[in-house]
Amino acid sequence: MKKIISLFASALLMSVLFLSCNAKKSSGKLQVVTTIYPVYDWVENILGEKSSDVEVTLLLDNGVDLHNYQPSADDIVKIINSDVFIYVGGESDEWVDDVLENAVNKNMVVVNLLEEIGDAAKEEEFVEGMQQEDEHEHEDEDEDEHEHHHDEEEAEYDEHVWLSLRNASVLTKSIASALKKVDSKNADVYEANSLAYIEKLSILDKEYSAAVSSAKRKTLLFADRFPFRYMTEDYGLKYYTAFIGCSAETEASFDTVIFLSKKLDELNLPVVLTIEGKSHRIAETVVAGSKNKNQKILSLNSLQASSKKDFTNGKDYLSVMYANLDVLKEALK
Structure with missing residues (x-):
């Protein structure tokens, strides 16, 4: 593509x-x-x-x-x-x-x-339970084999x-x-x-650090794509997720849903996270597959499809990141 x-x-x-x-x-x-x-x-x-x-x-x-x-x-x-x-x-x-x-x-x-x-750039990573994008292995079967392996070996950040x-x-x-x-x-x-502006960013960064430091939990569970790798790296958080951040997937496999539901029970997590958007079907299915079936479904805003019309009446990058902090606190209770 x-x-x-x-x-x-x-x-x-x-x-x-x-x-x-x-x-x-x-x-x-x-x-x-x-x-x-x-x-x-x-x-x-x-x-x-x-x-x-x-x-x-x-x-x-x-x-x-x-x-x-x-x-x-x-x-x-x-x-x-x-x-x-x-x-x-x-x-x-x-x-x-x-x-x-x-x-x-x-x-x-x-x-x-x-x-x-520079060195702060992170390669995409696959964590336990994350769905692999297997469909790419089956498309374009006549593609040159050498080029295919070359693409696989290139680091994707x-x-x-x-x-x-x-x-x-x-x-x-x-x-x-x-x-x-x-x-x-x-x-x-x-x-x-x-x-x-950097001072404002620093103040908010310290608030994130303090919130994570005092939190009961240190693990997030995403039933969605996961574009928050840099955030979790900054504050030493662990995560489980359905897909990598740049995934085009919209449907999770049975194994992925079951894995996430079991992790929800194992870690006794109170929140299942998604990114912004109207559909949270995967998260709803994960919650339905857990024992308690009463976890909240909350969204973190990834800002990856934002336009100027979304930011009126004082809303901006910093206000979204403050709102994300409130959600993070809830997820780590």
Whole structure:
């Protein structure tokens, strides 16, 4: 699928390159392009009072998550004409390399989030009871065997870096540095705003640490995809889950459901967790399969399909992470 997306982006490049070479910034403002909402929000906090002087574009602004996003021709034009482009840098962003090779603005500053966090980047992991994505073993049976094994051996990193407050602090600093490079006259403003925002992140990080330290339990059970690997690593939490964070699965196997139900009983957990969304069928089935059948089903917001329209009346990255802390406290009682 990722190869198809990359080819799709390459084809789009051919159709937009001529127009983009003649494109001009309609607003005359500094152009910053981000793929995901958390980064968009970090940028706005760093800009602060200078926000009106910068045009910030959020590409994933229609409810599509990172793993299913395909850039439109208009998206590509915005990227290759931008002054700063910020993206996650994982497998879902394989199309980016082709786009950047055709950048019109040769002075563009590019921020790859996975590269910026360095050794803090985590490979996807399979834990006990997690459902393997076996269907991939049976599709495209005529695919070249060598290429198949090569793909299997490539490390796949967890892309959900924004769900670690500690990563968010590192990345806020990196984004501020990028903005200072392209707009040096406002460097002091960006520095001051980034330090103030990092302090807010640090305060919340300490609240998470205190909550986990005083909690009765140290294990989470997810009946869903699990994009919170970075968060559990930060605070020393153990987890069991139905699927890895980037899984496209929506139906859990009988064995997976039974395993999670038994773990629920074994650990006497009061909560089954899911990510945001309307359907919690797997969680309901896991609860129904337990002895007590009375566990709460609560959701942690992964922010991976968020758009600007979801964030009104003061709601932002920090408020969502505070709400997630409340859910975490309930799950660890």
